[in-house]
Amino acid sequence: MILSKIVEKYISKAKIRKQLIWVFIVAILIPTVIISLFLMFYVKNLLIRQHSELLESDxxxxxxxxxxxxxxxxxxxxxxxxxxxxxxxxxxxxxxxxxxxxxxxxxxxxxxxxxxxxxxxxxxxxxxxxxxxxxxxxxxxxxxxxxxxxxxxxxxxxxxxxxxxxxxxxxxxxxxxxxxxxxxxxxxxxxxxxxxxxxxxxxxxxxxxxxxxxxxxxxxxxxxxxxxxxxxxxxxxxxxxxxxxxxxxxxxxxxxxxxxxxxxxxxxxxxxxxxxxxxxxxxxxxxxKYIQKILLICGLILLIAILVPMPISGIYSSIFSSRINTLEEQMKKASAGDYNIIPTFNGDDELTELFKILQVMVEDIKEKESKMYEAKITEQKLINQQHIMEYKALASQINPHFLYNALETIRMKAFTTGDREVATAIKLLGKSMRYVLDNTGTNSTTLDKEINYIEVYIQIQKLRFGDRFNYQLNVEDNMNLNDYSILPLLLQPIVENAISHGLEQNIENGLLTVDIHSNPKDSLLLIDISDNGSGMDEETLANLRKQIMIPNKSKTTNIGLYNIYQRIKLCYGEQYGMHISSTMEEGTKVSLTLPLDNTFHI
Structure with missing residues (x-):
């Protein structure tokens, strides 16, 4: 209210030229100086902070x-x-x-x-x-x-x-x-x-x-x-x-x-x-010196920002009155759809405001037309991108089918030539790949499917090791594996470690055992995977337990066990996890503690 009264009493009664001068001082000059000084202070502190952070980092x-x-x-x-x-x-x-x-x-x-x-x-x-x-x-x-x-x-x-x-x-x-x-x-x-x-x-x-x-x-x-x-x-x-x-x-x-x-x-x-x-x-x-140079440049910019508009504003207000007769022509052009009106309109009275309104209106119309044109172009680009994504999605669906068909062709070729062992190996490989691809990106599968995948993996390993080790699955009575869910691809790395590190040294009588039982009282699903291999000493076991919680980035071993441990913690919660026990010359056992209801925390 007070500001409007001041404007009405002092500024609105003056000539347009004086009004422009006052507007320039109050609305442009003073805010420009204040903002520029603030920005210079801010830039100085920002540069000091940036250089300080670089120095502290060094x-x-x-x-x-x-x-x-x-x-x-x-x-x-x-x-x-x-x-x-x-x-x-x-x-x-x-x-x-x-x-x-x-x-x-x-x-x-x-x-x-x-x-x-x-x-x-x-x-x-x-x-x-x-x-x-x-x-x-x-x-x-x-x-x-x-x-x-x-x-x-x-x-x-x-x-x-x-x-x-x-x-x-x-x-x-x-x-x-x-x-x-x-x-x-x-x-x-x-x-x-x-x-x-x-x-x-x-x-x-x-x-x-x-x-x-x-x-x-x-x-x-x-x-x-x-x-x-x-x-x-x-x-x-x-x-x-x-x-x-x-x-x-x-x-x-x-x-x-x-x-x-x-x-x-x-x-x-x-x-x-x-x-x-x-x-x-x-x-x-x-x-x-660099900060002083930047501040000097900012000061020069501030000085230019103040000095340059002053003569321009004076010239603009002095010639405004001589262009009154063109105002009607410019308004007619705008109403007819021709927006190429003159950029300036000199004068020292109220007609200046009318021309400014005309300029704003024309610019708004041009801006809206420009935005509409850009919106159409953007819409067309999105349509094109959608077509490309649909094409890639179709292509990604073709590749796995081609791979399965190719493996089946190779298997039939081996079968017809009498090489049943190769045909069996290819069939097992196809099953293994299908399970991995089907469960990529998923967070749940049945325990029965996971065990079937483990058995397929073990059959592939037995092609290499022969009768050097056997496999035994022990499931608690009255447990239907189809009724329990588990993270996909959770057990295979443990079985792989048991074979490659635990049983690889065994020439014969190796045994890999998977025990599955439940604890309904605490709502726990318990899975033990053990071998009768060479085992580990206490120091090696302690290092392994440490690495599955905090991996050594300079080594690539035990990454699979670390990933299993992290997946269990992230998906099920901190109360679930994995425990490793081992005795030299007796073997190693990996115990998983999972929830019966399989409720994810992610």
Whole structure:
């Protein structure tokens, strides 16, 4: 009400030109400025969030690489540290220097570690025993080594640790590398041996530096850089400003670095079996400038959006009055079906509104006609697509019939030539394929049909194994298998596992047993499939039970049992499932617990 009174009092009484100017300011200029400023603020935050998420993702990637490599190096150091031959026989001060060198010449374990692991650059053992000589991986402890902080720390601590150590190549060029350092326990407590495994810096750089981001990884114990995209930062103090030092630290935002503002993300990485904690930082050197550039472009667009309409609006309102006489002609053209009216109509009075109404009306008519035309085209496309789908549906129905007819032709050919075994095999194959195809996409079949399919499958397997195993079906009295429903293709993978893994080693007297009974009190259908094969030890059985619940994606075995377990859980509910029991040299039993009423939960 108040707004309408203001419009009626001040704007409606003014000339059309002034009305247009006020409308432009209130309805276009001010909202454009407000919306543009809001969008600029929103775009800025959106860009910062997107770049931050990319940086955090890159930090997670770098952390996973560090965890992978450092864990492998740690495992290698444990294997070396636990080598009793190395500790007791090779690092023995009672040996002469020639005997020491002779024994080390035949010890190739460390050579294999260096050659077989790309992440290991060099393995060194610093030994201060009387028999020590500089040979292969062994280095005599010099006064310079004794003064090194990493050596002093290693001989006084049991726990391994990570540190950066300065090394020199054959040309006496210095470089800093990441080492895992740990003490090797010796029988003589007066002697010391320190294992130092140098991680390949090139291996790290090839795996980590595949983006445009800068990377800095620092060690919390020394607050020095252990890895960086800039080699000049190695062993330097941490250049990344940190808000705090905690066990778990994570920060993403702008930092001041090298006299510039950059977006970075920092996160802690705690390593197992050590007191070390790394700070992994990924720096986007271009994000700040990129965001500033986008905001500048948005500001220019806003300025253009404000300045360009202003002279256009002024020109439009000034020439409007000279085109009044054409209004009647344009309205007649529109009423006659000719919608090609002039795009502008200059003037400074109420006739402008009439022309705008005419323009809107013409555009609506043209838009409706366009939509009607597009609707007809869309309708025709849908009809064409329906015809194509019907054709494909007919074609998909032809293929299985052709396959069955082809198998029947082959079977009759084998039968007429007297090869009854081949004819029988083809007949069994046809039955098996028909059951699989008929039940593809369905979620229920009778237990009787499923058992018949299992018996057909077993007959096919007996063509291969002969009399090496027999099959026995035990059904509870008064149970009619046709009265019970089950998920199709649920039992075949279990039978296949029993034959291929349980009975394959049996030369004779193999037995596959299927027991079917019910528990009406708890409304359960119980199916046991057992064999008298080789069985499994407790460790193998435990791994199998784990894999059917959480599959190992790097292996393709036991996928069938995992699928059965998941289908039962998804279709029947969490209270139903599969249990596997096994005893070495006695056999394996797989027990299924299903509902009697077969009510699906999907």
């Amino acid at each position: 930090v997670s990637r770098i952390k996973s690489i560090f965890v992978e490599v450092t864990t492998q190096v740690m495992n290698t150091s444990v294997e070396i540290n636990q080598d009793s031959y190395l500790r007791n026989d090779l690092l023995d001060s009672r040996l002469s220097k020639s005997e020491f060198k002779k024994k080390w010449s035949t010890y190739e374990k460390l050579d294999k570690y260096e050659s077989n692991n790309a992440f290991i650059d060099k393995i060194s053992i610093f030994y201060d025993g009387a028999s020590a000589v500089n040979y292969k991986q062994v280095h005599v402890v010099t006064d310079k080594v004794k003064k090194a902080s990493w050596y002093r720390k290693a001989i006084h601590n049991v726990s391994p640790f990570w540190d950066t150590i300065e090394t020199y190549d054959s040309h006496n060029n210095a470089s800093w590398n990441l080492y895992l350092v740990r003490r090797i326990p010796l029988p003589d407590p007066k002697e010391h041996a320190v294992l130092a495994i140098r991680v390949s810096d090139n291996y790290f750089r090839n795996r980590i530096l595949n983006t445009d981001y800068g990377v800095v990884v620092t060690n919390n114990l020394t607050n020095s850089v252990i890895f960086s995209s800039k080699r000049s930062l190695y062993a330097q103090k941490n250049p990344i400003p940190q808000k705090s030092i905690t066990t778990f630290y994570q920060y993403t935002g702008f930092i001041s670095l090298d006299k510039g503002n950059y977006l970075s993300s920092t996160s802690t990485l705690t390593l197992v079996n050590t007191n070390n904690m790394f700070y992994v930082t990924s720096v986007d050197y271009s994000a700040y």
